[in-house]
Amino acid sequence: MKAFLVSTGIVTLAEMGDKTQLLSLVLAARFRRPTQIIAGIFIATLLNHAAAAAFGTWITTALGPDLLRWILGLSFIAMAFWTLIPDKFEDTEGKIRFGVFGTTVIAFFLAEMGDKTQIATVALAAQYSAFYAVVAGTTLGMMIANVPAVLLGDRVIKRVPLRLVHRIAAVFFALLGISALLDIGRFF
DSSP states (O other): OHHHHHHHHHHHHHHTTOHHHHHHHHHHHHHOOHHHHHHHHHHHHHHHHHHHHHHHHHHHHHSOHHHHHHHHHHHHHHHHHHHTSOOOOOOOOOOOSSHHHHHHHHHHHHHHTTOHHHHHHHHHHHHHOOHHHHHHHHHHHHHHHHHHHHHHTHHHHHHSOHHHHHHHHHHHHHHHHHHHHTTOGGGO
């Protein structure tokens, strides 16, 4: 349960103001088909984060516990700093070839590649060795952050103090990193 809750909270906070949240706004404004966009976001996130968590789970068997602890600790601390850097999304014009749902799945999946929430999913899966809990938590976190962007658009984004949210997420990432480095992971 802890892996699920931490994963949900970390990804929800990290996703606020992220490029994929901005992508959600663009897709909602362009297509005005919220059900298809939300379904596309869900499928893309589930696929992307399942692959990331599988890698994170595998890496725990490939590396020794001490090396893994250092890699995780430093990765979480790097994520803390990365979270403080605001994302920008560049909208590219083009024809829709795969429908609203297909376009959303493809765009979201690609936008998540190498994104901080995908890397956080790898690290969380390695930290907790709880594949299903991490995938469920990170996917829920993405949905919590992106569904309001699709449904309410700019009204929500303008009212949420993104700097504060980014700082809170950075603190949580830093705490996870420090706890991993000090081998006190039972607290987070």
